[in-house]
Amino acid sequence: MKTFNLSKQLHKKLITLVYMLAISGPLYAADNFADVNQRVQEAIKVSSSWQGPTIGPSIAPSKHIVFVASDLRNDGVNSVVKGMTESIEGLGWSLHLLDGKGSKLRQSAALNRAIILKPDGIVLGGIDAKFHEQTLKTAQAFGIKIIGWHAANEAGPHPSLGLFTNITTDAEQVGDIAASLAVVDSKEKAQVVIFTDSNYSIATLKANSMASRINACQTCRLLSVEDIPLDNIANEMPTVIARLLKQFPNQITHFLVINDLYIDFATPSLTTSGMDQATLPKSISAGDGSREAYRRIRSGKHQLATVPEPLFLQGWQIIDEFNRAFHDRPDSGFLTPVHLIVRSNIQNIDLNIGVYDPDNQYRDAYRRIWK
Numbered sequence: 001m002k003t004f005n006l007s008k009q010l011h012k013k014l015i016t017l018v019y020m021l022a023i024s025g026p027l028y029a030a031d032n033f034a035d036v037n038q039r040v041q042e043a044i045k046v047s048s049s050w051q052g053p054t055i056g057p058s059i060a061p062s063k064h065i066v067f068v069a070s071d072l073r074n075d076g077v078n079s080v081v082k083g084m085t086e087s088i089e090g091l092g093w094s095l096h097l098l099d100g101k102g103s104k105l106r107q108s109a110a111l112n113r114a115i116i117l118k119p120d121g122i123v124l125g126g127i128d129a130k131f132h133e134q135t136l137k138t139a140q141a142f143g144i145k146i147i148g149w150h151a152a153n154e155a156g157p158h159p160s161l162g163l164f165t166n167i168t169t170d171a172e173q174v175g176d177i178a179a180s181l182a183v184v185d186s187k188e189k190a191q192v193v194i195f196t197d198s199n200y201s202i203a204t205l206k207a208n209s210m211a212s213r214i215n216a217c218q219t220c221r222l223l224s225v226e227d228i229p230l231d232n233i234a235n236e237m238p239t240v241i242a243r244l245l246k247q248f249p250n251q252i253t254h255f256l257v258i259n260d261l262y263i264d265f266a267t268p269s270l271t272t273s274g275m276d277q278a279t280l281p282k283s284i285s286a287g288d289g290s291r292e293a294y295r296r297i298r299s300g301k302h303q304l305a306t307v308p309e310p311l312f313l314q315g316w317q318i319i320d321e322f323n324r325a326f327h328d329r330p331d332s333g334f335l336t337p338v339h340l341i342v343r344s345n346i347q348n349i350d351l352n353i354g355v356y357d358p359d360n361q362y363r364d365a366y367r368r369i370w371k
Helices: 012-024 033-044 075-087 104-116 129-141 171-185 201-216 230-247 260-271 291-299 311-326 362-370
Strands: 064-069 094-099 121-125 145-149 156-158 163-167 191-196 221-227 254-257 282-285 303-306
Touching: 033 171, 064 075, 064 104, 075 094, 075 121, 075 311, 075 362, 094 104, 104 121, 104 129, 121 129, 121 311, 129 145, 129 163, 145 311, 163 311, 171 201, 171 254, 171 282, 171 303, 191 201, 201 221, 221 230, 230 260, 254 260, 260 282, 260 291, 260 303, 291 303, 311 362
Parallel strands: 064 094, 064 121, 121 145, 145 163, 191 221, 191 254, 254 282, 282 303
Antiparallel strands: 156 163
16 A cells, blocks of 8 residues: 655645645556556657658748746756757847846846847746736737747647747656656566655646656555755755655665756765665656766666656747747647657767757758748
């Protein structure tokens, strides 16, 4: 029987989250191992075929786009910008960057500055649209098209938020595939700790999905859910890891985390724990795909897998979606498939670039559409 042993440090919001999960039971029916394993193997496969749009309007002339970044120090945001910059080469479009520098106040100021520039389009790069609804309505009144990248929990159009579309992977699918890998890797004997940050609704979605998949495994066990804010990981992780290893001696098989950063700061404590490498928990990240994560996966130490986003591709998709908006066409509806990076396919990641960039000819596909 699966139980929750909740630590005293859990945030009240997360206690409520786990309580709701506990009383409602798993969101999924009891697992069929063969089905779970098939989903995992499909996610590991490296696809060389383009599954995105193949038709659309030719490129609109001379458009000016402003990218309002949550924080340009963030590698993910920067990689999306690089994809956009590459995609507009030779199109006659221009791209202006404004940096929110990780502060909601600065992000709001940057968004207002973007409107003053009177662009054709604005990208919300990692900024939650809900916090800026009134400002976005002002932008719409000026005829500015707005596209989000991680600006809402779900991909696709969000007219109530003023977004023509939002580009992101499916958070629930990402959480599910990460937890499914733990089930498969443990042969249905996973004993799991989940790390999340309840300040972010998308992180809560991932945590819910991971917990539900583990609960659907009749012989697996969810040991604990740890609520650690992303901006305080460096301070809290050493103490939390030490406590968990003592609380669950030789029991934890996997850490499931919503971001690779948790593993960055768990690794030193795991290394100095004195435990044998074979008995240390394996970590699986439901998001990102950082250079350090890829190095750990390649070495076979501390991290089993990550679920990355194709950031350059998403930059190209943003431009394609803008072009559809400028022609008064609906969005493409394209959602990038969930992909697992593990040791068996890590050779497809160029560590010098540090970004999952699928070899599916997406650049050629978009160029053909825009002719």
